[in-house]
Amino acid sequence: MFDAKVQLLHLRSLTALRPMLDLPGLQALQALLSELTAPAPEALKLLDSYGALLSAIRAEHYSLGQYLAEHLALTPTPLGAAVASGHEDAALLAAGKRDLTILDGLTQLDSTVFLEAMVPYTQGAEAGMLGWEADSLPALADLISGWRCNGVGVFAAGQAFRYDHGQLHRVLNTDSISQEDMTGYEWQRQQVLQNTRALVQGQRANNVLLYGDSGTGKSALIKSLIHEPDLAQLRLIEVDKASFGDLPALLRLCGSQSQVFVIFLDDISFEPEDPAYGALKSALEGGLEPCAGNVRIYATSNRRHMVKELHSDRSGDQLHIRETIQEQTSLAERFGLKLPYLAMTKPEYLAMVHFMAAREGIEDPSIDAKANQWELEHAGRTPRVVRQFIDALHAGTV
Numbered sequence: 001m002f003d004a005k006v007q008l009l010h011l012r013s014l015t016a017l018r019p020m021l022d023l024p025g026l027q028a029l030q031a032l033l034s035e036l037t038a039p040a041p042e043a044l045k046l047l048d049s050y051g052a053l054l055s056a057i058r059a060e061h062y063s064l065g066q067y068l069a070e071h072l073a074l075t076p077t078p079l080g081a082a083v084a085s086g087h088e089d090a091a092l093l094a095a096g097k098r099d100l101t102i103l104d105g106l107t108q109l110d111s112t113v114f115l116e117a118m119v120p121y122t123q124g125a126e127a128g129m130l131g132w133e134a135d136s137l138p139a140l141a142d143l144i145s146g147w148r149c150n151g152v153g154v155f156a157a158g159q160a161f162r163y164d165h166g167q168l169h170r171v172l173n174t175d176s177i178s179q180e181d182m183t184g185y186e187w188q189r190q191q192v193l194q195n196t197r198a199l200v201q202g203q204r205a206n207n208v209l210l211y212g213d214s215g216t217g218k219s220a221l222i223k224s225l226i227h228e229p230d231l232a233q234l235r236l237i238e239v240d241k242a243s244f245g246d247l248p249a250l251l252r253l254c255g256s257q258s259q260v261f262v263i264f265l266d267d268i269s270f271e272p273e274d275p276a277y278g279a280l281k282s283a284l285e286g287g288l289e290p291c292a293g294n295v296r297i298y299a300t301s302n303r304r305h306m307v308k309e310l311h312s313d314r315s316g317d318q319l320h321i322r323e324t325i326q327e328q329t330s331l332a333e334r335f336g337l338k339l340p341y342l343a344m345t346k347p348e349y350l351a352m353v354h355f356m357a358a359r360e361g362i363e364d365p366s367i368d369a370k371a372n373q374w375e376l377e378h379a380g381r382t383p384r385v386v387r388q389f390i391d392a393l394h395a396g397t398v
Contacts, residue, residue: 002113004033007033010102013102014102016078018078019076025068026068027052028056029053029064031045032053041121047118047122050114050118054130057132058132063135064106064107064135065104065134065135065136065137066135068137069137072100072103072138080143080147080152083144083147086148096140100143108136110131111131115131150259151258158170159235160235162240174223179193183352185216188221188339188341192210192337195337196228196234196262202294208222208297208338209300209332210222211304212304215382215385217383222236223236233259234259237250237262238266239265245276247280251263255292255295257294265299267301268306269301284331284334343381346381352383360394364393370393
């Protein structure tokens, strides 16, 4: 028999999973149970609490069980955090098992249990309200396995994120392709993959700078890393230039996590005296606090040294020129792995055209002539130009 007071007491006794009580859905559930135990329950409070609970569940889920299961995987609870860091103990595991039994008991109640308890007080206003089905939660062993593999918190929710204006945003649909869909620049790709695998395996790894012509696939290579099966621990965080001043705090946050991070700085360049230049330089090396072993910075730029060079930089005495050049090159030198991306030769360009055409199922006996003409009319022999050419073939405009 449903007893609101007993359910509330059990819920409020959570310890190892206590932060779950701060979820909007469980806040609403506590309010609903609390009102049902009042000497004279108020209809408006009951309806408001039920509505808030239903909204939290139905916003993304179809049952209380699904709602709690997702948040158990992501919410930084004492048990989840301990497991993710490898510091759980027997007492914490026992408390977690007890807490999970309490939550599982709630998920096995469907919405009609709560609606029927409200009937004596809501004067029929509850009739026809939406509800949810009974469900159950994953076993503790499955939750532990997930925490050990993915960690807890925001970084357990996915692999790709964007950081701007002091906020982390999960990227659900990434603009990226897998390694199987890439061709050309094989040496560069293997160097980046090898460095990233070393990072994920806890070995020494370098910060990476990919520099060279626009449209050659520098950014595409970095974004493709999250599709590699053996890099499941990798988290990719893109940071815009305006947020470079936040890099020390972001590096510190990532260093405290169980996952491995690549901070992605895309298409960067600096004007002389740009404050973002010094912020990045300090983040790479030079600060009092060293970069954690699970975090590296990967950047792309059309300039090898990332700094716009002026004619005036070459004027003045020899000492002035040497100091200016050293300052301009000092940032790039802090990247241990610097890889050039130059425009392809004509054979490489046509080989990429054939590769992508085959993947798209395009057969055209005059494709070489069309590709050569397309390259003359566009920005050169790069993967971006090839992609545009293939799209034009699909559209019948070439």
